Amino acid sequence: MRWLEAFHIIFVVTWFAGLFYLPRLFVYAAENPNPPTIDLLKIMQRRLMMITHIGGATAVVLGLSLLIAEPWHLASGGWMHAKLVLVAGLIGYHLWCWRLVGIFARDLNRHSSRWYRLFNEAPALFLVIVVILVVVKPF
Ligand code: HEM
Numbered sequence: 001m002r003w004l005e006a007f008h009i010i011f012v013v014t015w016f017a018g019l020f021y022l023p024r025l026f027v028y029a030a031e032n033p034n035p036p037t038i039d040l041l042k043i044m045q046r047r048l049m050m051i052t053h054i055g056g057a058t059a060v061v062l063g064l065s066l067l068i069a070e071p072w073h074l075a076s077g078g079w080m081h082a083k084l085v086l087v088a089g090l091i092g093y094h095l096w097c098w099r100l101v102g103i104f105a106r107d108l109n110r111h112s113s114r115w116y117r118l119f120n121e122a123p124a125l126f127l128v129i130v131v132i133l134v135v136v137k138p139f
Contacts, residue, residue, distance in 0.1 A: 008062040014059070015055035015094075016127060025041055026100055026116040030112060046105070049097070049101045052094065087130070090130075
């Protein structure tokens with residue numbers, strides 16, 4: 001299962017590249033009233049969203065395949081359950097980013113760049129806790 005795990009981690013990294021950079025594009029778009037710049041940022045948001053969908057969906061499918069192949073992880077303490085709850089939160093964050101890409105596309109953004117800067121902090125928090133859960137397995 002080492003191959004499956006290797007590709008699981010590769011796609012998790014791809015997913016997080018998008019979850020880290022999409023909100024930065026929202027910050028730039030919220031700060032920039034210049035129409036040609038906004039148009040370029042909208043294209044970048046849409047393309048990065050596609051890569052983030054691919055990374056996220058593949059990471060989750062490979063993670064679930066690992067779990068089916070090695071079901072004992074669910075019985076070895078509560079760390080896997082906690083991880084699954086956090087992954088559900090990450091999927092929620094991903095869907096929220098997708099919704100925001102649509103809002104920018106229709107020029108309907110109402111949030112400030114400061115709001116997006118705070119929004120941008122969430123994936124780092126998820127990443128730190130999930131990696132500690134899967135590597136340290138504290139409970
Ligand atoms: C539904 C989603 C997911 C499922 C079902 C899942 C499941 C798994 C399983 C069963 C393992 C093997 C655990 C072991 O051998 O100790 C694993 C490894 C790992 N997962 Fe996930 N995972 C998911 C999403 C994620 C996410 C979102 C992240 C990062 C934020 C992540 C990070 C990792 C890492 C770093 C490892 C390697 C741990 C190690 O070998 O020490 N996974 N995952």
